Amino acid sequence: MPILEARHVKKQYRSNRVLKGVNLSVEPGTLVGVVGENGSGKSTLLSILAGELKASDGTVSVSGSLGYCPQQPVVNESLTIAEHLAYFKEAYKLRDTQYAEHLVDELHYRKFEHEKAGNLSGGTRQKLNLTLALMHQPAVLLLDEPYQGFDWETYLHFWDIVEELKRSGKAVVVISHLIFEQKKFDRILQLKDGRIGEAQ
Amino acid sequence: MRQFTAALKFSFKEQMTNRFAFGLLVVFVPIWYWMIGAITSGDAVAFRFRPTGNFIQANGHDLVLITAGLNVLTMILGFMFFHSAHRSLAFDKRLTRAGLTRFGFIAAKTVSLVVGTAVVALYTTLILIAFWHFPHNIFEVWLGFWMASLIYGAFGLLLGMLIDNELVGFFIVIMLSMMDTFLQNPIGNPAANKAFLAYFPSYGATQLDVAGGFTHTFANGEIWLSLGWFVSFLLLALGIFYMRTRRKSSVVQAIAESV
Numbered sequence: 001m002p003i004l005e006a007r008h009v010k011k012q013y014r015s016n017r018v019l020k021g022v023n024l025s026v027e028p029g030t031l032v033g034v035v036g037e038n039g040s041g042k043s044t045l046l047s048i049l050a051g052e053l054k055a056s057d058g059t060v061s062v063s064g065s066l067g068y069c070p071q072q073p074v075v076n077e078s079l080t081i082a083e084h085l086a087y088f089k090e091a092y093k094l095r096d097t098q099y100a101e102h103l104v105d106e107l108h109y110r111k112f113e114h115e116k117a118g119n120l121s122g123g124t125r126q127k128l129n130l131t132l133a134l135m136h137q138p139a140v141l142l143l144d145e146p147y148q149g150f151d152w153e154t155y156l157h158f159w160d161i162v163e164e165l166k167r168s169g170k171a172v173v174v175i176s177h178l179i180f181e182q183k184k185f186d187r188i189l190q191l192k193d194g195r196i197g198e199a200q
Numbered sequence: 201m202r203q204f205t206a207a208l209k210f211s212f213k214e215q216m217t218n219r220f221a222f223g224l225l226v227v228f229v230p231i232w233y234w235m236i237g238a239i240t241s242g243d244a245v246a247f248r249f250r251p252t253g254n255f256i257q258a259n260g261h262d263l264v265l266i267t268a269g270l271n272v273l274t275m276i277l278g279f280m281f282f283h284s285a286h287r288s289l290a291f292d293k294r295l296t297r298a299g300l301t302r303f304g305f306i307a308a309k310t311v312s313l314v315v316g317t318a319v320v321a322l323y324t325t326l327i328l329i330a331f332w333h334f335p336h337n338i339f340e341v342w343l344g345f346w347m348a349s350l351i352y353g354a355f356g357l358l359l360g361m362l363i364d365n366e367l368v369g370f371f372i373v374i375m376l377s378m379m380d381t382f383l384q385n386p387i388g389n390p391a392a393n394k395a396f397l398a399y400f401p402s403y404g405a406t407q408l409d410v411a412g413g414f415t416h417t418f419a420n421g422e423i424w425l426s427l428g429w430f431v432s433f434l435l436l437a438l439g440i441f442y443m444r445t446r447r448k449s450s451v452v453q454a455i456a457e458s459v
Contacts, residue, residue: 068297086206090202
């Protein structure tokens with residue numbers, strides 16, 4: 001049974017029909033990639049799946065909690081990494097930040113724990129962005145160009161985390177204009193002319 | 201309650217890290233008092249005092265200090281709250297998606313605004329004493345400063361919800377503050393006793409400050425007028441915050457938690 005399902009999702013901005021009826025079904029424990037050219041509507045689709053944007057037509061159903069990692073890091077420049085974790089712990093109503101701390105170690109940015117987000121490099125902000133989306137261990141994780149700015153080592157650790165999520169039955173959807181590690185994906189879909197299909 | 205406490209704590213933390221605004225307060229407030237006081241004589245000026253309906257003769261130098269205090273407070277606090285609301289809107293939205301209740305958030309923003317403006321108004325009042333030794337009722341002067349600070353803090357929040365361009369928001373705060381505070385001073389504006397000025401946001405605060413500075417009248421009606429402005433701006437700002445953090449979802453199944 002799919003953990004995430006989109007049916008006939010359409011999105012139109014005035015006369016511009018970005019999505020013309022997207023159907024997508026994601027099973028638990030799978031990694032799905034969505035590729036497409038710049039401007040093909042990938043981020044629009046992900047925003048609709050995440051509930052950030054309302055579709056012009058169609059429905060999205062999700063079983064369980066959702067994590068969304070936007071392409072541009074959404075962090076507070078005045079707060080430190082530790083403060084971000086403490087704040088989101090309360091927002092998610094978590095008992096502790098144990099899993100978030102694990103992610104900080106796994107993504108190798110512990111040394112910046114007490115730095116304000118405004119002083120962090122783009123790559124470290126992206127790590128924090130990912131941690132905030134993941135720290136409540138959502139059933140479905142939606143990632144928009146997640147490894148932008150990662151160094152090689154972090155990139156490899158990112159895939160370790162994704163494997164760990166898959167093993168624990170979580171579904172992961174990655175949207176990117178380029179997908180290199182094709183073997184890691186269970187399915188790769190292509191968004192073209194407002195419709196989605198299996199990538200060639 | 202835990203969410204409210206966290207939202208309040210980080211709201212204060214965010215305000216405290218606005219070094220530019222604090223730098224302005226520390227450096228600009230005394231310099232502004234000194235400069236504007238130095239160029240204004242102490243000749244008596246007729247000021248229309250609404251609580252009694254009469255004109256009072258106010259010391260020009262001291263009256264202009266009140267205007268200077270109101271001007272600096274409204275500009276800096278309007279800017280501070282605009283800046284923080286504008287910068288943190290996307291982040292606040294993410295927090296509400298994660299499960300932080302919007303009512304908790306709104307309560308935290310309100311408390312941080314009320315407390316923050318009270319403290320900054322107190323600081324500005326204490327610096328004022330260094331330049332003007334004999335206000336009749338220093339508490340009432342502080343109250344007037346606080347009311348103006350509340351109004352412009354809430355106005356800054358409102359702009360932060362509406363204006364995407366930081367420079368535009370900043371200029372709107374400056375222009376409104378200048379018009380509002382200086383037009384009410386009969387030294388800067390000989391027509392300052394015109395009735396239409398009563399519709400300006402800081403009118404009640406100016407009347408309160410004049411009452412505290414030059415009379416033994418407690419202008420409690422002006423408190424209600426100022427609170428009316430404050431509550432109107434605040435409700436508008438928080439209403440827009442509530443709308444802008446609303447989920448525009450096509451997701452049909454219940455979601456336990458999401459970012």
